[in-house]
Amino acid sequence: MTSRVHKIRELRFEDQGLTSFAGLVIIQSLFAKLKLKSRLRECFAHMPDNTAFGHHVIVLGLIVHLMLGYRRLRDMDYYRDDLMVLRLLGLKKLPDVSTVSRALATMDATGILKLRSVVPRDAVDSAASP
Secondary structure, eight states, X not given: OOOOOOOOOOOOOOOOOOOTTTTHHHHHHHHHXXXXXXXXXXXXXXXXXXXXXXXXXXXXXXXXXXXXXXXXXXXXXXXXXXXXXXXXXXXXXXXXXXXXXXXXXXXXXXXXXXXHHHSOHHHHHHHHOO
């Protein structure tokens, strides 16, 4: 019985300024190809856009929130200052939890029905269940 011995390669760690959410760059590309942001904007185009964060941005933020593995809105504090998350959402600052809650409360049935045509029903239902 023989075995080959291979030299272990030298590992070099460089400071690249990556965050724990750096993988979102792949999701950003996917969202761009799906034109998700504009499709979400169309869902709520009938509603007045008099807030700092449109309903489409709130929904996109919730999609990212769930993709990151978080369930509670308060968990937004864990990635509030993460540059990759902000870049993915196209924001300079994340909305506060109270802003997200208010925006969700003002969404109407028409917007939700249109949203269900964009986001698969299974995803919407599983996000709503505990």
